[in-house]
Amino acid sequence: MEFCDECGSMMHTEGSEWECSSCGATKPRDSAEEAAMTTTQGQDMDSGPVDMSEVDDEEIGPTTKVRCPECGHDRARYEMKQIRAADESETRFFTCTDCDHKWREDDH
Structure with a gap:
């Protein structure tokens, strides 16, 4: 370029x-x-889904004590993402470690 x-x-x-x-x-x-220039021509831009079947839950991400609205279990993996304006708080995404139910929490 x-x-x-x-x-x-x-x-x-x-x-x-x-x-x-x-x-x-x-x-x-x-x-x-x-x-010497780098090009994206011919590069695989989508490597497809990642197989996580042999990865231990502890390696996937941090967990926290929170009640699953689906099964009532008290532990979930979480991640935080900035999906709204920069001056608003991040959204927390949870995945139950027992039933894999996914939900999110926003600050209001």
């Missing part, structure tokens, strides 16, 4: 030159420099 020295836009290749589609600036291509 090459960026325009004039306007900072991303350039594309046009024969033996890089060309900016925003301002029209051009510069010669350097094959040695291009060989």
Whole structure:
């Protein structure tokens, strides 16, 4: 990937030159420099599902004492994610260690 020295836009290749589609600036291509560039072309972007069948529960993530609304068990794995605006608290996602029921808690 090459960026325009004039306007900072991303350039594309046009024969033996890089060309900016925003301002029209051009510069010669350097094959040695291009060989060092990393490309996503041909890379496997989705490796599919991960097999967790042989992973111990303790290795999956932290647990906490919380009551499962489905079975009443008192332990669950948890993770926290920021899914709302940055000035709001994170959402807590739980998975019961007994029945694998999933639920979430938000601060209101």
